[in-house]
Structures are given as C-alpha cells and as structure tokens.
Amino acid sequence: MIASPTRHGLWRTGLGPVPLTAPLVLGILNITPDSMSDGGRFLEPCAALAHALDLVGQGAAVLDLGAESTRPGAAPVTPEQEWARLEPVLAGLRDALPRVPLSLDTRHPLVAARGLRAGAAIINDVTGFRDPELLALAAGGACGLIAMRSSMRAGTLHMPPYGEPAPDQPEACMRELAEVRDRLLLAGVAAERILLDPGFGFGTSYAGDLALWNALPGLPAALDWPVERFCIGISRKRFLAWRAGSPDLPPASRDALTAQAQREAMAMGYRVFRSHCG
Numbered sequence: 001m002i003a004s005p006t007r008h009g010l011w012r013t014g015l016g017p018v019p020l021t022a023p024l025v026l027g028i029l030n031i032t033p034d035s036m037s038d039g040g041r042f043l044e045p046c047a048a049l050a051h052a053l054d055l056v057g058q059g060a061a062v063l064d065l066g067a068e069s070t071r072p073g074a075a076p077v078t079p080e081q082e083w084a085r086l087e088p089v090l091a092g093l094r095d096a097l098p099r100v101p102l103s104l105d106t107r108h109p110l111v112a113a114r115g116l117r118a119g120a121a122i123i124n125d126v127t128g129f130r131d132p133e134l135l136a137l138a139a140g141g142a143c144g145l146i147a148m149r150s151s152m153r154a155g156t157l158h159m160p161p162y163g164e165p166a167p168d169q170p171e172a173c174m175r176e177l178a179e180v181r182d183r184l185l186l187a188g189v190a191a192e193r194i195l196l197d198p199g200f201g202f203g204t205s206y207a208g209d210l211a212l213w214n215a216l217p218g219l220p221a222a223l224d225w226p227v228e229r230f231c232i233g234i235s236r237k238r239f240l241a242w243r244a245g246s247p248d249l250p251p252a253s254r255d256a257l258t259a260q261a262q263r264e265a266m267a268m269g270y271r272v273f274r275s276h277c278g
Contacts, residue, residue: 013144014121020228027060066105109133128180151203169208227269
C-alpha cells in the first residue's frame with residue numbers, strides 16, 4: 001500500500017515551500033526555435049529575460065523553462081544543445097528574479113543536474129521520470145518535481161493522429177498516471193515534492209483528451225492524490241480548439257479558450273496551471 005500524500009497545501013521546491021492554497025501559474029518560457037505557439041521568439045537570452053519579466057508581471061509565480069520542443073513531429077535535441085540554450089537564460093533569471101522558483105522542462109539527466117546546480121528549483125519531466133538516472137537524481141535531491149503522464153514507444157514520445165478514435169485511452173491514461181505516481185513514491189520521493197500532470201496531448205487523440213478532461217472531477221479520488229497536487233497543462237493545446245469546434249484555430253489565438261478551460265478546472269478544485277500567459 002502506498003501512503004496517501006499529506007494535504008497541508010504546500011509544494012516543497014528547491015527554493016522553499018510554495019503555497020497551493022490559491023491558484024498558481026507556471027509561466028511557460030520556450031527557449032526553442034520550434035515550439036508550437038512561440039518557437040523562436042524567445043531563443044535569444046535578452047528576449048527570454050524580457051518575456052520572463054512580463055510573465056511575472058502578469059502574475060506567474062513560477063517560470064517553467066523549456067529548451068527542447070515536444071510538439072508533435074519536433075526534432076529531438078542533444079542534452080548539450082539543450083543546455084547551451086538554457087544556461088545563459090537561467091543565469092540571467094537567477095540574477096534578475098532571485099525569489100522566483102525556476103522549473104526546468106527537461107527529460108535529460110545531464111541538463112537537470114546542471115540546471116539544479118545553477119539554481120533551478122524544480123524539474124518538470126514530460127516522460128514521468130522513466131529514465132533511471134533522472135529518477136535517482138530526483139530521489140536524491142530536494143527540488144520540486146512535476147511528473148507528466150505520456151505515452152512512449154521505442155524510447156520516443158508517441159503522438160498518434162489527433163483525429164483517430166480512442167476507445168481505451170482514458171483507462172490507459174489513468175494507468176500511466178498511476179505508474180508515474182508510484183514510480184516516484186516507491187523511489188522514496190516525498191509526496192509534498194510532487195505535482196502530477198495528466199499530460200493532455202501526449203499520446204492522446206482528441207477523443208482521448210476529451211475523455212481525460214471529463215474525468216478530471218473524479219481524478220483525485222481515482223488516484224488517491226490531492227487535487228492541489230496536480231498540474232494542468234492545457235494552455236494553447238489543440239484540444240481546446242477542437243473542443244470549441246475550430247480545429248484550425250492557431251495556437252497563439254487560443255488564449256481565451258485557455259482561460260475558459262482553466263476556470264473550469266479551478267471550479268473542480270485544481271490550483272496549478274502551466275500557461276503561456278501569467
């Protein structure tokens with residue numbers, strides 16, 4: 001039996017505890033040439049810093065830095081390439097915003113280890129800490145963790161055609177998310193360090209995402225995991241455009257749909273959101 005996490009409403013990160021008693025926004029900072037909605041805009045350190053300051057000014061309490069795009073069809077980058085993009089931005093942000101926790105959106109142990117030494121307080125892994133080296137790094141440290149459910153095939157992220165039927169995806173998603181939870185807890189990671197991300201759009205079709213969204217009210221009970229310890233990453237996702245009946249709506253035009261979806265999730269009790277807007 002895996003013990004249920006405590007419910008005191010704090011998320012332990014490498015920069016101290018973060019309250020989860022009110023909505024918390026992780027501002028997305030893509031330091032990539034090819035992310036889905038703003039790839040290339042913030043690749044240069046000066047542009048990244050300016051956007052980070054804007055996100056914090058809008059209300060983001062945490063900044064989530066990603067230097068490898070995980071959109072469907074994106075080309076992978078090496079850890080060295082990823083770190084070369086991250087290092088100057090991370091250094092600038094630590095100087096400019098020393099009290100703002102920085103999260104690294106990475107699946108590479110080398111990048112995570114270097115980032116933590118450079119002042120990052122959180123590791124956000126879209127593969128749910130499947131990599132044994134990354135899991136060991138997480139278990140042996142004190143940083144906060146965001147662990148996402150995703151589907152992997154042959155070591156790569158599986159992204160099926162978005163319009164295909166998905167009769168078994170909701171059940172598969174629940175199993176995968178439970179596996180992520182158990183992997184970290186069984187490795188000895190304190191529950192207060194972990195946020196679980198359901199992984200909208202990662203290995204799911206529209207039917208699967210819709211079923212996963214409809215399952216959100218019962219997800220905390222189904223996983224025996226407090227509602228405040230989930231991170232909902234729905235910002236600008238194609239699911240929102242499909243759900244609105246406008247599948248061709250470009251990502252940058254989905255902010256109103258993002259805000260609407262986040263309000264729906266807040267009404268269910270969810271508190272933590274990754275968002276392109278602060």
